Amino acid sequence: MSTATADAATIDADWVLCTRCRAMVYGRRFERNLKVCPDCGHHHRLPARERAEQLLDPGTLEEIGSPVVTRDVLGFVDTVPYPERLERARRATGLSEGVLVAAGEIGGRPLVTAVMDFGFLGGSLGAAAGELIAGAADTALGRRVPLLIVAASGGARMQEGPISLMQMAKTSQALARLDEAGVLTIALITDPTFGGVAASFATQCDVVIAEPAARLGFAGRRVIEQTIGRELPAAFQTAEFLLERGFLDAVTPRHALRAELRGLLAAARPGVPSAPASPPGTLVRDPDLLDPIEPWQAVQQARDLERPTTLDYIGRAFRDFAELRGDRVGGDCPSIVGGVATLGGAPVMVIGHQRGHTAAELAARNYGMPSPSGYRKAARLMRTAAKLGLPVVTFVDTPGAHPGVEAEERGQAQAISQSIRLMADLPVPVVTVIIGEGGSGGALALAVADEVLIGERGVYSVISPEGCASILWNDAARAPSAAAALRVDARSLLRLKVVDAVIREPDGGSQADPQEAARRVAASLAASLARLAAAGPEELVRARGERYRAFGSELEGHHQWNEQ
Template sequence: MTLTTIQGADEAQWVLCQGCTTPLYRKRWTRGLKVCPECGNHARLTAPERLAQLFDPGALELLTIPAVTEDVLGFVDTVPYPTRLADARARTGLDEAVVCARGAIGGHPVVVAAMDFRFMAGSLGVGVGQLVTLAAETALVEQVPLLIVTASGGARMQEGPLSLMQMARTSAALGQLDEAGLLTISLITDPTYGGVAASFATLADVIVAEPGARLGFAGRRVIEQTIHQVLPERFQTAEFLLERGFVDLVVPRDRLRAELSRLLAAAAPGPHGELPDRPTDPRVSDPGLLPESDPWEQVRLARRLDRPTTLDYLAMAFTDFQELHGDRLGGDCPAVVGGTARLVGRPVMVIGHQKGHTAAELNQRSFGMPGPDGYRKAARLMRLAEKLRLPVVTLVDTPGAYPGADAEERGQAVAIAENLRLMAGLEVPVVSVIIGEGGSGGALALAVANRVLIFGNGVYSVISPEGCAAILWKDPAAAPRAAAALSGSARDLLRLGIVDGVIPEPEGGTGADPLRAADRLRAALVTAVDELSRMSPRALVTDRRERFRGFGTALTVETGLRSEREGVS
């Protein structure tokens, strides 16, 4: 088998776009990776075309994995199954509906299994299951990431229950890569349905989709015929699924290699660089060195709309940020953003609350108040960070968790509680920085860290001063008095040991000089991550758990039992 496709000698010079029916000059259309310049429709690529497009030039090596496909059932519909196989092989020049290769994308080694819809509609049978499984096992042996390019109409009916078993077979293979800490990426192309969609296509760490690609278990026609309803026009498209938290990225074909390269780079930590003219660690750890401040004024400063947001800091203090979307359960909360990035060359996972600078941005981001899908998205990214051994950096800036009825119906309290437990046990360094307002459990759900820092004008409290005043003083006007009583200023938090250090703000606040604030944030994070990276995974967990166990009484089971015995005697 070669990477050339079988084409007719008298191939037409013009093609008709299947999306908008515009006539396209074939050579121009081919140079444009078979994407319509008029409507953006992404035509199907063959597996050989896909591999040639994705791999670095000269970096492709086909895997000589035999595809064993047998007619075990003696299946005959309008023609015998062996006849269908022979016809598919003759038309495509392929042995099966998957082509496997090793090579590099952006210089990063990877194993790829690319499906070809031309071969019996990319149906999942024993041969396909075997090839995908062996590609995963090759990645496991070579300790490199796995990329699967999907294109399938569903299970191969001619193989009956043996086809069904391939869903479990391939899922188990991806599970082994999870255990080994190897990155898996799924590239969804149009269409991806049935057994492929319900197994390896959606089990990858990161799911990337081409624009307009359809993904689902049951096809649109089957659903409409079954429930007798007309489905939305965009139903099951990549864009539809991105909005609902099932897809991380929708990437046009001409950007795929670059975006995949960035993802692969995050899974291949190398030597990290140093800051040019690296400043002294800006963190202040002695509360006596911090000036006294009016607590209510500090709350107002923490809420200023000119303060840099998480996305602002990602642009100024980090490089190569790749935002990942969705909780894979049905939502993608805009109040939480996260993804891979580099901190002075070191790959990290950054997750933070996102507010905004204008009324429109605040409304779009729910004023930085996450719902359950926001916390579950954060949890998914933290688990991925742990799998890839990436430090986790969280940037906290929220009035609190979203207080709506729909959030409660979708398990707001459960989502927060699960994040607290998850963060307490992460076996990678975790550093949290309160960049503005840290409100209640909605903030803590992203701040169970080995090191917790805060900007000088930040605040962190169990409740807002307004809420406390309304409940305890029965008077909203008592908010300034409540702010003082709650002890949520940076100076108070450092005195209480709630935070480990304070990052001084530029004159006029972080909003007055965002670049200088970002420089100080970067320097503080580099120092903290460097310190923690010298610790073993178990030591990191122990350090974090002991940190939070220490808030309050120092009583232990041993001292409690001793006191009990002494009291009895």
């Protein structure tokens, strides 16, 4: 016999009615499909205990008891007294309050989870619910394991008035303690999540993912429509709507949630990557050991659309990649991709420019030219890496930052400058690989690193050769001369110490053998990160500062300014 959910009705002993498409679904099929309608994909609500059992490894769920008792501090009565409402909710859900706190494992990785139950007074946030969320955070802190919050709520609990309001601050403080301690936090948004829950702990986690079509917002749709006097778009406040606008990391179907969470939990255990074998001499630090490449030819090769992109390298050199999206202020730029992955068995935060290979991909990725939201997304991921103690790997492959009107209106210069400043002070190892074209500040915004590597046919420059030729000679046709004058090729960059090493590419370039190119990049990255692993945060920041201060310090007239 199938079990009815809060928004699916049991027709008889064997059939369930989907409340979205009105299709009748065989009960056992409905259960096997994790209570997702096989016809329309609607994700029906789950009771808290059933949700926890779906997510956690079998046999690992350990409910964490709590002496929290809900009190009627206001003596509130609407159509029935508040204590009577509470008793009805307890009988309906089998919970003493609207949050189930449990410890367990996902993919063998331990965590603490706080699962809200919408069936308990609409998942409303009262004093006891807030205390359970804060207590789950304290338990995660004590055990030094990640915290997963499954949010489902209509908002604050009106029957507790201002005491309910205070739970927003209490739970926010609890998450702040986890931030200070470097403990990973993940929120899973389910339908619906509104009001005080959405405006506090549900959107404060390091990673925020959502089920398809889950609604998330502060004010409800009806309230907004009444306020503004017009009808809202059908997709307004849905997970897909918010993902496009940079407020979520991912929208993940229920059947894929465990795999998604397993990949994210890998970030909770930092380590040192093991380096795969690579041909001798793969990483070259002496420019005299490199064959010269004519600079303009290097530019053309760097721009070859067949060269592996950031996502190609992530797919071949890393494992368990979980892409994270959004700048959390209103945008998600497809020209920069990033997320948690493992390299040589150890977790890293990997971020890079993404171009594409075909005309359609290039257009969709804006030719690898990021907008401000791209740099702000990268900065958000780097701050998360710093919190968790994860090394940062960046891939550079861009003609430059997007030069459009909208980019300027949204603060392109500020976004780039903030990324550069942030990278200068990151307390974790940072390694950059220039895999194609490194253009101007748009490239540097992802390249302020402890070690900067470049592919043998990569280029790096303050301006494109065409731009330089147009400005200085008023003749774009003189781009080859400009390329030579700018010393854009890898060999020249190594001699100038702008890059620290060159990664030899397979015969014919990385595009000729992407798998081998990825193996060489993985080996080079792992070796660099292993060298940097011994340095503490202060040493890393100091050495990084010295690296960039040295450029120009040998010029005549340089002084020790602190002695003046």
